[in-house]
Amino acid sequence: MSKPLYKKIIDDLLNAIETGQLPENAQLPTEKELSQTYNVSRITSKRALTELESQGLIYRIQGKGSYVQKQKAKKKKVSRILFLIPFVNDLSLGNFNEGLAPITSEHHYEVIMSSAEFLINKQAADIIEDFDGMIYYAHNTEDFLDTLFELSIQQFPVIILDKKIHDLPYPTVQSDNFSGGAMATNYLAAQGHQRIAYIFGEPTLPQSVRQRYLGYIHATKEQHLSFHTALTDKQAFVDADVMAYLNENAITGVVCENDLVAISLMNQAKRANIDIPIQLSVIGFDNIQAASLIDPALTTIAQDFKGMGKLAGTMLIEWIENHVIPADQQVPVKQIIRNSTKEN
Structure with a gap:
């Protein structure tokens, strides 16, 4: 025609x-x-x-x-990534953005950073409309499961940080928490400590904390230590009668869930006139800024937050631009030895 x-x-x-x-x-x-x-x-x-x-x-x-007619310049769509963390001012979170920002800038992506509460009044369609992809730091694996599931149905690119959400097909970038728990325990054992406790922050254990605890248990068995903290030990929490727990069990070394728990424990020990590290060696996890500022400075297991941010950004952009869904990635941890530990 x-x-x-x-x-x-x-x-x-x-x-x-x-x-x-x-x-x-x-x-x-x-x-x-x-x-x-x-x-x-x-x-x-x-x-x-x-x-x-x-x-x-x-x-x-x-x-x-x-x-x-004079033609209006066509507005170029800005490529945007949504980066959600549990709480914007959470001191226990490392600076993922230090690694994320250079890689997103290189590929001309704008990063919008917010707390996970951003999702409360948002539908999956809103996220898809406004963003090209998302990096989501999972505080709890159950949070916003409905929205995340709908995004997965729409094949919207999402990288999960810190925890694996087994109900969803999304790839995860997380630290090798199991090795970190074992590393801390093996170090104390090498320093001559035989009675090493694990101290928790809250009764509900996030996936990452469970992995650290299992690494601790693995090392106590591997080192044939005479004591280990059980999950049923009600006093093995920083807000419980933790000083009595350490005293009753003749503990000389402690692996803590994270740096904030370790710092709280050290402050309690000082009030109880327990000398750190002479009477009690303490190891934290995360290497937050406060870990190097407390007296004595805290020995800790450092997560590579910068490397995790860079890796998450690289994986997400690869997915967005080449439609290739990446595999899960585990990032190594390392020990930072300071003054809160010594030979027993």
Whole structure:
């Protein structure tokens, strides 16, 4: 079926506009001139010009003719990544953005950082509309499961930090928490400590903390130590009667769930006139800024937050741009030896 004649006129005029033959504010041929050129009626040529005007491509001045409209610059869609963490001012969280920012900047992505509460009043469709992908630090694996599940159905790219959400097909970037728990325990054992406790922060154990605890248990068995903390030990919590627990069990070394728990324990020990590290060696986990500032400075297991941020950003951009779903990645930890530990 041949193209209607008014369409041919439109296409030819559009081509002249796009190639610059008819620049901005240039006058177009009149209805009469178009009728003669294309051997069509004035009705046909008028229809072509009317349609171009309705599309905002030309404007008309009565008594003078039709002119090429100045085209508005097309707004380039900004590529954006949503980065959600549990609490924006949480001191226990490392600076993932130090590794994330350079990689997103290099690939021209804008990062919007917010707390996970951002999702409370958002539908999956809103996230898909406003963002190209998301990095989500999971505080609890049950939080916002409905929204995350809907995003997964829509194949929206999401990288999970810190924990594996087994109900969802999303790849995870997390520290090797098991090795970290074992590393801390093996170090204390090498220092001559035989009775090493594990101190928790809260009764509900996040996945990452469980892995650290299991690493601790593995090392106590491997080192044939005479004591280990059981999950049923109600006093093995920093907010319980933890000093009595350490005293009753003749504990000389402690592996803590994280640095905040370790710092709290050290403060309690000072109030109880327990000398650190002479009477009690303490190891934390995370290497937050406060770990190096407390007296004595805290020996800890450092997570590579910068490396995790960079890796998560790289994986997400690869997924967005090449439609390749990445595999789970585990990032090594390392021990930072300071003054809160010594030979027993």
